[in-house]
Amino acid sequence: LPHMHVVKDLVPDMGNFYEQYRSIEPWLKNSKGKAEGQAEYLQSREDRAKLDGMYECILCACCSTSCPSYWWNADKYLGPAVLMQAYRWIEDSRDDHTEERLAELDDAFKLYRCHTIMNCTKVCPKHLNPGKAIANIKKKLA
Secondary structure (H helix, E strand, O other), X not given: OOOOOEEEOOEEOOHHHHHHHHHOOOOOOOOOOOOOOOOOOOOOHHHHHOOOXXXXXXXXXXXXXXXXXXXXXXXXXXXXXXHHHHHXXXXXXXXXXXXXXXXXXXXXXXXXXXXXXXXXXXXXXXXXXXXXXXXXXXXXXX
């Protein structure tokens, strides 16, 4: 993976990448809680379909390490993989902390270092489109 410190042989140091992933709090946040006897949070098929193309990400970091903005600002710019996962939780109808999540991303470096070069989309082994997710976050913040 380009621009990542090599620990040994072909093993890159993914510590910064995973720390950035942790920073978006990638879990369901629902302040209402479950009703008595409710085993899971349900959502409609339409709401579930909005998550297609995002939940399949395997966090391999190919997209982030192919991004020139990430090369030069890896300490501040979250990168395509993390931003796509952030959008996955923003779009989840079961999560009721959307405004908090958006406010956390509204930063000159965390989000707006993306210059839509789209290397991320070209290199994704799962054929996902992180660039589209980033554009959608920017639209929601506009």
